[in-house]
Amino acid sequence: MLGATLGARRQPPLPQQSFSSRTAQRRLSLPDAMLPGGLDEGGNAFRSVERDHARIGIGLDGSLREHRRSSGDMADDLEMPEGVAQPVDGGRFLREHAGALLRRHQRDGIEEARGRARQRLVRRELLAAPGGDARDLRCHDREPRTFLLARSDSGVTAYFNFYVTQSVGVLKSAAYLGRLDEPTPMTRTVMSEIFKDMIRDGLPSHLPARRHARHRRGDRAVWRTPG
Amino acid sequence: MRGTGVVTVRFGERPAETALQTAIEALMRDKAVACGEIWRAADALEFPVSMEERLRGGDRKIEACLLVETLRVPDAEKIAAALAHEFHRTEIGVYQLLCEITADGLPRTLA
Numbered sequence: 001m002l003g004a005t006l007g008a009r010r011q012p013p014l015p016q017q018s019f020s021s022r023t024a025q026r027r028l029s030l031p032d033a034m035l036p037g038g039l040d041e042g043g044n045a046f047r048s049v050e051r052d053h054a055r056i057g058i059g060l061d062g063s064l065r066e067h068r069r070s071s072g073d074m075a076d077d078l079e080m081p082e083g084v085a086q087p088v089d090g091g092r093f094l095r096e097h098a099g100a101l102l103r104r105h106q107r108d109g110i111e112e113a114r115g116r117a118r119q120r121l122v123r124r125e126l127l128a129a130p131g132g133d134a135r136d137l138r139c140h141d142r143e144p145r146t147f148l149l150a151r152s153d154s155g156v157t158a159y160f161n162f163y164v165t166q167s168v169g170v171l172k173s174a175a176y177l178g179r180l181d182e183p184t185p186m187t188r189t190v191m192s193e194i195f196k197d198m199i200r201d202g203l204p205s206h207l208p209a210r211r212h213a214r215h216r217r218g219d220r221a222v223w224r225t226p227g
Numbered sequence: 228m229r230g231t232g233v234v235t236v237r238f239g240e241r242p243a244e245t246a247l248q249t250a251i252e253a254l255m256r257d258k259a260v261a262c263g264e265i266w267r268a269a270d271a272l273e274f275p276v277s278m279e280e281r282l283r284g285g286d287r288k289i290e291a292c293l294l295v296e297t298l299r300v301p302d303a304e305k306i307a308a309a310l311a312h313e314f315h316r317t318e319i320g321v322y323q324l325l326c327e328i329t330a331d332g333l334p335r336t337l338a
Contacts, residue, residue, distance in 0.1 A: 145329045149233055149322035160235065160322045168269055180277035191282035199237075200286040 144170075230261035230324070232303030236293040236310050237318040241267075247293050250313060254295055259302035266292040 146163040165171060183191060244265065251263040268290050280286050293310070297303040300323050307321045 145327055147327050148325045150325050151320055151322045158320070158322075160233070160320065168273075172273060177275065177277065180279045183279050183282065187279065188282060191279050195283055198280075198283050198286045199289060200280070 230296040230298045230303075232297040232300035233322045233324065234293075234295040234297070234303045234307045234310060235320045235322065236295075236314050237289045237320070238291040238293075238314075239289065239316070239318075241290045242314070247291070250293065250310070251295070254306065257302075257306070259297050259299065260295060260306070261298050262296040264294045266294060 144163070144165055146161065149160040151158050151160070170176060244267075247265045251265065254260045254263055268288060271288055276285075293314070295303070295306055295310075297306060300321065303321045307319050311317075311319050
């Protein structure tokens with residue numbers, strides 16, 4: 001695990017990316033922005049901020065306050081204290097407020113359902129022929145990166161570490177092999193005293209025909225301890 | 228990676244690829260499955276034994292691996308149980324994604 005990380009640091013710098021495949025997936029999964037009350041009238045006004053959860057939240061809260069203020073009958077227009085306006089229709093404020101909250105709750109449910117539907121759409125895109133919104137996901141799948149996973153059985157934790165390289169040639173390169181043959185003092189300690197029962201392999205990935213294009217250039221090295 | 232749960236089916240002998248493809252096609256119809264891959268080992272002769280490997284006392288090798296990513300770990304556990312019945316003489320593991328490290332060197336912790 002540590003050796004893999006140290007090796008990755010010594011490799012030539014790679015171009016930075018603005019967002020990961022996970023980020024791209026989240027973006028694709030975002031529900032459409034909606035205004036309070038379930039009205040889908042955000043349109044272009046909300047389109048510019050719909051990638052940002054926080055800003056959407058603020059916008060919705062602001063609209064809700066605005067809605068409550070305008071529903072106060074004549075009180076706001078005449079700048080009368082609320083206590084004076086209440087006798088005119090005491091329950092109206094409460095009904096309006098409760099109605100807004102109820103609609104908001106319903107809207108959350110609709111958005112959740114939309115999010116699930118969008119996720120299914122993304123998954124189908126991945127299965128289908130290349131194209132559409134899944135293009136970004138496929139692109140980022142080929143980028144070099146390292147994944148660390150873990151499991152725990154009877155109090156013993158096992159780790160599964162794999163990294164994606166642009167080709168299997170990277171794992172055979174003189175620079176990479178040189179690093180493996182000249183471990184640092186820390187790596188020597190980790191490799192000889194901490195790691196045990198290692199399974200390690202280079203694995204050019206292969207996928208079923210329909211998805212082969214996604215990972216055609218992605219090769220993996222697997223590093224797992226203990227088995 | 229797409230999900231946070233991963234099932235690995237490790238093969239000590241080279242499996243029939245059609246069986247793996249059939250399995251993965253069936254799994255992809257499960258809405259809990261996010262992604263599936265078939266890994267085949269490169270020829271061991273292509274990779275010399277490194278000093279690091281000697282320090283570890285040698286590494287075991289595998290011939291192939293069926294990797295299934297699920298959105299959630301409990302789904303991975305169910306699939307692992309099903310795959311254990313389907314693929315005998317294999318080693319099956321269920322893992323949870325801890326983090327990924329991208330080319331910019333910044334870890335993205337997920338657990």
